[in-house]
Amino acid sequence: MKVVVDMNKCQDHGQCVFAAPDVFSMDDGGHLLYVSDPDDALRDEAEEAADVCPLQAIRIED
Amino acid sequence: MSSGRVVVVGASMAGLRAAEQLRAAGWTGAVTVVGDEPHMPYNRPPLSKEVLAGKASFDSLALTPKASTADVEWRLGTRAVAARLDERAVDLDDGSTLAYDGLVIATGMRPRRLRCSGPRTGRHTVRTLADARGLRDELTRPGVRVVVVGAGFIGCEVAATAVGLGVTEVTVVDPLPLPMVGPLGELLARALLRRHEERGVRFALGTGVAGFEGDDRVTGVVLGDGTVLPADVVVESVGSVANVEWLDGNGVDLGDGVLTDEWLRVGGRPEVVAVGDVARFPNARYDGVPRRVEHWSIPTDTAKHAAKSLAAHLAGRERESAPFAPLPTFWSDQHDFRLQSFGAPVLGIDDVRVLDGDPDGEVVVGYHIGERLVGVVALGGHTAAAKAARYRTDLLKQPTPAVPSTSTSTSTSAVPSALTVQGASK
Numbered sequence: 218m219k220v221v222v223d224m225n226k227c228q229d230h231g232q233c234v235f236a237a238p239d240v241f242s243m244d245d246g247g248h249l250l251y252v253s254d255p256d257d258a259l260r261d262e263a264e265e266a267a268d269v270c271p272l273q274a275i276r277i278e279d
Numbered sequence: 280m281s282s283g284r285v286v287v288v289g290a291s292m293a294g295l296r297a298a299e300q301l302r303a304a305g306w307t308g309a310v311t312v313v314g315d316e317p318h319m320p321y322n323r324p325p326l327s328k329e330v331l332a333g334k335a336s337f338d339s340l341a342l343t344p345k346a347s348t349a350d351v352e353w354r355l356g357t358r359a360v361a362a363r364l365d366e367r368a369v370d371l372d373d374g375s376t377l378a379y380d381g382l383v384i385a386t387g388m389r390p391r392r393l394r395c396s397g398p399r400t401g402r403h404t405v406r407t408l409a410d411a412r413g414l415r416d417e418l419t420r421p422g423v424r425v426v427v428v429g430a431g432f433i434g435c436e437v438a439a440t441a442v443g444l445g446v447t448e449v450t451v452v453d454p455l456p457l458p459m460v461g462p463l464g465e466l467l468a469r470a471l472l473r474r475h476e477e478r479g480v481r482f483a484l485g486t487g488v489a490g491f492e493g494d495d496r497v498t499g500v501v502l503g504d505g506t507v508l509p510a511d512v513v514v515e516s517v518g519s520v521a522n523v524e525w526l527d528g529n530g531v532d533l534g535d536g537v538l539t540d541e542w543l544r545v546g547g548r549p550e551v552v553a554v555g556d557v558a559r560f561p562n563a564r565y566d567g568v569p570r571r572v573e574h575w576s577i578p579t580d581t582a583k584h585a586a587k588s589l590a591a592h593l594a595g596r597e598r599e600s601a602p603f604a605p606l607p608t609f610w611s612d613q614h615d616f617r618l619q620s621f622g623a624p625v626l627g628i629d630d631v632r633v634l635d636g637d638p639d640g641e642v643v644v645g646y647h648i649g650e651r652l653v654g655v656v657a658l659g660g661h662t663a664a665a666k667a668a669r670y671r672t673d674l675l676k677q678p679t680p681a682v683p684s685t686s687t688s689t690s691t692s693a694v695p696s697a698l699t700v701q702g703a704s705k
């Protein structure tokens with residue numbers, strides 16, 4: 218599984234961090250950090266994060 | 280079960296999520312989504328912000344359907360005109376009828392219109408892409424004077440975007456004394472008013488609209504106190520009305536949206552569910568009183584829960600035992616600041632306390648019933664929103680419910696029946 222985030226769209230809402238804390242986090246400046254090739258066991262979490270992104274900036278690929 | 284068909288009426292966010300979540304819940308039968316707009320589902324929040332500002336193309340608004348929905352049939356540009364729930368059939372405006380095994384109601388809301396005398400041309404609402412494009416064309420005319428009726432979320436966003444576009448005369452009218460005071464309470468509403476005024480938005484508060492002036496098109500807005508505000512463009516953002524007329528005649532409670540039970544089922548029928556803005560559902564996290572919630576997070580939350588109960592029913596399985604208990608979340612971007620909300624602030628509006636910061640700068644405010652925190656709203660930039668997020672965990676941990684569930688009626692309830700994104704206004 219690959220996680221792709223369009224950083225031009227991201228506005229740091231942080232909803233993905235609530236949905237998938239093992240994939241997404243915020244640095245001290247409030248900016249997004251993420252794992253681009255997480256374990257497949259995290260797929261549901263990652264999909265949930267993509268769903269709740271207000272900017273729809275997250276894509277999950279195979 | 281893999282035969283049969285689920286019909287989803289409404290092809291926006293809630294309709295799309297319902298189709299996706301039906302697949303995720305194991306439904307492999309046919310899915311047909313009927314939508315009266317010509318577009319595939321798109322994201323609405325940018326309509327009052329980036330789209331109006333000319334910073335977003337349609338491509339960037341489109342919601343990308345998941346691969347699991349590749350075989351879903353989309354009947355776009357098609358309106359459902361009637362439902363016959365006893366016969367499990369939906370009639371469409373092209374004269375055809377769709378029979379279903381399962382029905383998902385996802386028809387959302389439309390803007391409420393002012394019923395005042397005067398011309399119609401020059402008066403806008405913002406709900407669809409077509410609306411936003413039409414309004415943008417007018418806001419970009421040089422020297423345009425804009426009156427926004429309704430100081431709710433959408434009214435405040437449109438006013439902020441208009442100022443950002445360089446419109447020098449933007450006035451927001453509302454019969455209430457402060458913007459967004461209904462959903463946010465006085466403390467934040469005051470802070471908001473000041474921020475808008477500092478950035479050039481004018482307000483005419485405490486008075487409603489009595490009528491419009493002009494022959495063919497609007498030239499002015501007449502207020503209740505007789506004042507006339509000159510206007511070339513009027514934006515009506517005075518709340519919304521549920522799109523439920525097509526469900527008339529089925530004995531379903533359509534009093535304010537579609538009443539559902541705690542599994543989002545409609546009219547006691549396990550094969551009919553409602554999702555998104557149109558659903559009036561009890562939230563087990565709070566008092567069990569059914570309410571509509573016009574927040575962006577709700578289409579996804581309701582679709583997940585409803586799809587599970589519908590797919591289980593269609594497969595002859597037991598539905599999940601947990602009742603629906605979402606944590607609503609809302610945001611609103613205005614000028615250079617953001618409002619970020621978690622929980623149900625409106626339920627605790629009589630007891631608002633500053634949790635962090637101060638209302639003149641970055642602030643996080645808590646809403647309480649007794650000692651129970653029921654909602655948190657941040658106003659400011661990044662840091663305020665990040666701080667509010669810390670309270671989200673507290674909100675999730677709060678014991679439920681604060682008030683025992685009374686009945687499915689909202690009429691005796693002291694709290695509003697909709698956690699609406701727009702301030703009520705006339």
Ligand SMILES: Cc1cc2nc3c(=O)[nH]c(=O)nc-3n(C[C@H](O)[C@H](O)[C@H](O)COP(=O)(O)OP(=O)(O)OC[C@H]3O[C@@H](n4cnc5c(N)ncnc54)[C@H](O)[C@@H]3O)c2cc1C
Pocket residue numbers: 288289290291292293294313314315316322323324325326327357358359360385386387388389405406407433522525554555556557572573574575576577578608609610611612700
């Ligand atoms: C301008 C704007 C800005 C917003 N900004 C924010 C924000 O910043 N933050 C936030 O949290 N929320 C925001 N929201 C709220 C959020 O967008 C909504 O909660 C969400 O769009 C609801 O989705 P829905 O699918 O339930 O309803 P809708 O998006 O209303 O979709 C219903 C669809 O059904 C169609 N339909 C209706 N009747 C029929 C029929 N009889 N037959 C066929 N189709 C039919 C409609 O045309 C529409 O396409 C905003 C909303 C708007 C309008």
